[in-house]
Amino acid sequence: IIYDCSGITDASALGTVHDLRIDTCGGITDVGALGTVHKLAIFDCDGISDVRALGTVHKLAIWGCHGITDVSALGTVHKLTIWGCHGITDVSALDGVHKLRIVNCEGLGNKSFVAT
Numbered sequence: 001i002i003y004d005c006s007g008i009t010d011a012s013a014l015g016t017v018h019d020l021r022i023d024t025c026g027g028i029t030d031v032g033a034l035g036t037v038h039k040l041a042i043f044d045c046d047g048i049s050d051v052r053a054l055g056t057v058h059k060l061a062i063w064g065c066h067g068i069t070d071v072s073a074l075g076t077v078h079k080l081t082i083w084g085c086h087g088i089t090d091v092s093a094l095d096g097v098h099k100l101r102i103v104n105c106e107g108l109g110n111k112s113f114v115a116t
Helices: 032-036 052-056
Strands: 019-023 039-043 059-063 079-083 099-103 113-115
Touching (some): 032 052
Parallel strands (some): 019 039, 059 079
16 A cells, blocks of 8 residues: 555556555656556545556556546456546446446536446
């Protein structure tokens, strides 16, 4: 767990970890090296906007990351949870996700999506 580390801006050294949780680390903006992590949870990291490299993560949870607007590259994630990411407006590319849960994303209106 990496928690409340606003001073961390580069996550590239974390790409070799199997199971990783990043929580309240607003300084991290680039998660490109984290595509090799098997299980990844990102909570309240508003500096992250580009998640294209995370399409290879097996289990991915993204909570309260308001800078993320495009999740189209995540359609190959096996299990995906997106909660409270208000910048997301389109989830049509996520039809390939095996287990999908999307809750409280204001950009999608009052819709919640659960697919198992």
